[in-house]
Amino acid sequence: MPEYTTVAQKADIPVGEGRAIEVAGLKLAIFNADGEFFAFEDRCSHADLPICAGRVTGSLLICPWHHAAFDLRTGCAVDGPANGPIKRFNVRLHGDAILVER
Numbered sequence: 114m115p116e117y118t119t120v121a122q123k124a125d126i127p128v129g130e131g132r133a134i135e136v137a138g139l140k141l142a143i144f145n146a147d148g149e150f151f152a153f154e155d156r157c158s159h160a161d162l163p164i165c166a167g168r169v170t171g172s173l174l175i176c177p178w179h180h181a182a183f184d185l186r187t188g189c190a191v192d193g194p195a196n197g198p199i200k201r202f203n204v205r206l207h208g209d210a211i212l213v214e215r
């Protein structure tokens with residue numbers, strides 16, 4: 114049975130931006146794409162740098178460091194310099210709370 118943990122409130126994360134949130138030792142980056150929320154491990158697959166300061170453009174997450182692009186729905190790299198995916202977590206909303214599957 115999947116277990117979901119509350120990690121933030123919707124109002125904590127402006128549209129198009131991300132926030133770093135640590136839950137039980139796990140560093141997450143949560144992004145707001147026009148009111149839809151996505152969660153990833155806060156580590157880019159290119160150079161292991163935090164991706165929480167990335168920006169959302171359409172269906173893509175752009176890394177702030179070297180501008181690799183990742184598909185928000187899958188975490189797959191769609192434009193270099195990253196080759197591999199970033200780890201994605203399932204997200205659920207409950208009222209104003211953002212919950213992440215762990």
Ligand code: FES
Nearest residue numbers: 157159176179181
């Ligand atoms: S660390 Fe993300 S593109 Fe280089």
